[in-house]
Amino acid sequence: xxxxxxxxxxxxxxxxxxxxxxxxxxxxxxxxxxxxxxxxxxxxxxxxxxxxxxxxxxxxxxxxxxxxxxxxxxxxxxxxxxxxxxxxxxxxxxxxxxxxxxxxxxxxxxxxxxxxxxxxxxxxxxxxxxxx
Amino acid sequence: xxxxxxxxxxxxxxxxxxxxxxxxxxxxxxxxxxxxxxxxxxxxxxxxxxxxxxxxxxxxxxxxxxxxxxxxxxxxxxxxxxxxxxxxxxxxxxxxxxxxxxxxxxxxxxxxxxxxxxxxxxxxxxxxxxxxxxxxxxxxxxxxxxxxxxxxxxxxxxxxxxxxxxxxxxxxxxxxxxxxxxxxxxxxxxxxxxxxxxxxxxxxxxxxxxxxxxxxxxxxxxxxxxxxxxxxxxxxxxxxxxxxxxxxxxxxxxxxxxxxxxxxxxxxxxxxxxxxxxxxxxxxxxxxxxxxxxxxxxxxxxxxxxxxxxxxxxxxxxxxxxxxxxxxxxxxxxxxxxxxxxxxxxxxxxxxxxxxxxxxxxxxxxxxxxxxxxxxxxxxxxxxxxxxxxxxxxx
Numbered sequence: 001x002x003x004x005x006x007x008x009x010x011x012x013x014x015x016x017x018x019x020x021x022x023x024x025x026x027x028x029x030x031x032x033x034x035x036x037x038x039x040x041x042x043x044x045x046x047x048x049x050x051x052x053x054x055x056x057x058x059x060x061x062x063x064x065x066x067x068x069x070x071x072x073x074x075x076x077x078x079x080x081x082x083x084x085x086x087x088x089x090x091x092x093x094x095x096x097x098x099x100x101x102x103x104x105x106x107x108x109x110x111x112x113x114x115x116x117x118x119x120x121x122x123x124x125x126x127x128x129x130x131x132x
Numbered sequence: 133x134x135x136x137x138x139x140x141x142x143x144x145x146x147x148x149x150x151x152x153x154x155x156x157x158x159x160x161x162x163x164x165x166x167x168x169x170x171x172x173x174x175x176x177x178x179x180x181x182x183x184x185x186x187x188x189x190x191x192x193x194x195x196x197x198x199x200x201x202x203x204x205x206x207x208x209x210x211x212x213x214x215x216x217x218x219x220x221x222x223x224x225x226x227x228x229x230x231x232x233x234x235x236x237x238x239x240x241x242x243x244x245x246x247x248x249x250x251x252x253x254x255x256x257x258x259x260x261x262x263x264x265x266x267x268x269x270x271x272x273x274x275x276x277x278x279x280x281x282x283x284x285x286x287x288x289x290x291x292x293x294x295x296x297x298x299x300x301x302x303x304x305x306x307x308x309x310x311x312x313x314x315x316x317x318x319x320x321x322x323x324x325x326x327x328x329x330x331x332x333x334x335x336x337x338x339x340x341x342x343x344x345x346x347x348x349x350x351x352x353x354x355x356x357x358x359x360x361x362x363x364x365x366x367x368x369x370x371x372x373x374x375x376x377x378x379x380x381x382x383x384x385x386x387x388x389x390x391x392x393x394x395x396x397x398x399x400x401x402x403x404x405x406x407x408x409x410x411x412x413x414x415x416x417x418x419x420x421x422x423x424x425x426x427x428x429x430x431x432x433x434x435x436x437x438x439x440x441x442x443x444x445x446x447x448x449x450x451x452x453x454x455x456x457x458x459x460x461x462x463x464x465x466x467x468x469x470x471x472x473x474x475x476x477x478x479x480x481x482x483x484x485x486x487x488x489x490x491x492x493x494x495x496x497x498x499x500x501x502x503x504x505x506x507x508x509x510x511x512x513x514x515x516x517x518x519x520x521x522x523x524x525x526x527x
Contacts, residue, residue: 007165009162009166010158010162033189033191064181064182064270064289064290064291064292064293065182065187065188065192065290065291067290067291067292068182068188068189068191068192068195068291068292069191071191071192071194071195072189072190072191072192075191075194076191088166090163090166090290090293091290093162093163093166094159094162094163094290094292094293097155097158097159097162098155098159098195098292105166
């Protein structure tokens with residue numbers, strides 16, 4: 001079992017399947033707050049939903065209102081199970097805190113593949129890749 | 133962890149001061165950790181953004197309600213513009229539904245002890261920090277004004293992080309709170325002639341687009357009024373994310389002068405104007421007051437409109453803060469403006485009100501207003517002087 005270590009952004013544990021992108025995400029305007037679908041035109045994840053997944057992306061971009069989009073997803077039951085970043089930006093960090101989504105950054109995200117089953121322990125800042 | 137907390141701050145984090153304060157402290161300490169802060173510092177003033185129900189939505193409102201259960205501000209805290217004039221919304225064509233929800237947002241903030249000013253220019257109506265004071269402000273134009281023109285110290289906060297600072301009276305010490313991060317990085321020599329607020333907006337557009345978040349040192353601006361500086365701040369923050377600039381003989385901060393020098397010519401300014409002017413813009417909406425108009429600007433606009441009549445098919449919004457509107461009522465400016473068929477709108481602005489679909493072309497003196505009119509509302513835009521805007525309105 002492969003282990004990756006990073007830094008805790010917000011506490012919590014989660015286990016699930018990854019959805020990965022090498023492009024930054026703007027939650028405000030880029031993600032449907034009711035369904036979790038990425039709607040930014042031309043984005044790698046356009047048309048796919050982040051709901052119930054371990055979401056892996058480099059960092060956030062765009063308006064600070066993005067924090068509230070993560071909160072809306074969480075209230076609608078469409079939030080990611082956990083967030084893994086290369087470097088978490090303030091908009092995503094604040095979004096995770098107010099929505100209580102476990103989050104870790106300072107991870108070499110290229111080492112995580114799309115659709116892998118992983119276990120996230122944000123308290124320790126550790127990710128276990130269970131299956132390839 | 134390198135972030136050191138006092139006993140009181142640890143208690144806030146552990147929940148001893150209630151749930152909202154705990155959540156707020158989690159936000160402050162997490163941002164502190166991300167940016168490598170060593171400690172938290174007290175702030176004496178907060179400005180919160182994310183007030184328009186149009187931007188916030190039901191989820192944002194739900195979060196505010198949750199925080200309002202036991203959250204109370206510890207320092208002077210004021211609010212950004214809402215999506216409507218809180219008193220006269222009906223005659224501006226805002227729906228009952230929107231008005232009800234917007235009022236719920238304002239009520240949630242009021243419950244927490246926030247002074248519900250609803251303006252992007254808090255420094256004009258009583259939230260005025262002094263030089264060197266540590267504050268936590270959202271609203272990019274006000275952040276830029278506070279850091280640069282006043283010499284106070286703030287990072288660019290978002291809505292939730294500004295609220296968190298209000299509820300804890302703290303922010304993490306990083307970024308623009310630290311002297312070493314406030315030095316100028318690139319010098320601009322302005323050769324262009326700057327006559328009005330629209331020219332200062334165009335200058336902000338040019339520098340913002342070239343600078344992209346670095347700290348400019350600007351020379352060659354011979355004089356600048358407070359109104360012109362607020363126009364410049366709004367524009368340079370919108371187009372470049374600039375949170376701090378230095379202007380020779382105008383702003384108070386001390387800095388070394390960068391060696392890298394760029395020139396800004398009359399041609400650069402004209403080019404910016406072309407970029408903000410859409411071809412075949414059919415102007416049916418004229419708005420002045422982005423950032424919110426000062427009493428001086430309103431006095432001037434009232435005199436331009438006095439005895440005139442706004443043309444059929446055109447709508448005019450002069451946007452300002454409520455205390456400034458009250459003063460305008462007292463001075464008779466409100467009557468002059470409204471008798472001409474224009475609206476003096478308080479608490480709101482053309483960037484955050486739900487206006488999509490209502491108009492096709494905006495004329496304004498504000499480069500920032502052009503950005504939001506295009507991006508959010510799909511309006512075509514033209515940037516002109518205040519005098520030209522009013523002339524267009526009555527012709």
